[in-house]
Amino acid sequence: MQSVLVGRKAHSRGSESITEPTIRDPDQIRRDCARKLRAVQISDHFQALLGYLLGKD
Numbered sequence: 001m002q003s004v005l006v007g008r009k010a011h012s013r014g015s016e017s018i019t020e021p022t023i024r025d026p027d028q029i030r031r032d033c034a035r036k037l038r039a040v041q042i043s044d045h046f047q048a049l050l051g052y053l054l055g056k057d
Contacts, residue, residue: 030054 034056037047 030056 034051034054037050037054042050
């Protein structure tokens with residue numbers, strides 16, 4: 001599976017700061033999307049379609 005870059009971690013090395021991208025697992029992204037969508041008021045039909053696309057009930 002392909003991972004997605006979603007931010008950066010900062011590291012210090014002496015006087016300079018290095019920034020590395022952080023990587024999230026696609027399953028974690030799907031779970032986060034499903035969690036956030038529960039708070040949105042949408043029709044049952046639309047919610048069923050989104051759940052199917054995200055692999056969630």
